[in-house]
Amino acid sequence: MVVRCPIRIMSQSESSRKYYVKNREKRKTASKEYYVKNKKMINEKKKVWYDKNATKSEFREHYQLIEKLARLRRKCLVMDKYGGKCSCCGENRLEFLSIDHINGNGNQHRKQIVGKIYPWLKRNKFPPGFQVLCHNCNMSKEWNSICPHKRDKDGER
Secondary structure, X not given: OOOOOOOOOOOXXXXXXXXXXXXXXXXXXXXXXXXXXXXXXXXXXXXXXHHHHOOOHHHHHHHHHHHHHHHHHXXXXXXXXXXXXXXXXXOOOHHHEEEEEOOOOHHHHHHHHOOOHHHHHHHOOOOOOEEEEEHHHHHHHHXXXXXXXXXXXOOOO
């Protein structure tokens, strides 16, 4: 099932995308070399710009909006890769969905990765061992070690 992302993601033209894919490594290398050669100048320009603009509330609001949209896009992508709906009850509204560690070792894993889970999953090419659960099923699994939906399906009470 495909999760409908509430944000329309603008795509590049097909030729631009092909060029980017074909020359990705070359562009990354050139960019890194430029940064190494001009690091001092780049940092000075950043500092001047930041000193001039950091206190402006419209800058702060704009930056916060960009970050919020980026987080939402990442969540859409991750949910899509892991099925797009709660694997227990079938809930598919993005606002209710979260990622669950199937083995129940989420606390240990969060300490290891030191960061946010969605970017980590994307960087690691969406490894197995995770599933999509709605927040109700996720919390119930944590507190009761089994979700009521699964308990009811199995005939237990």
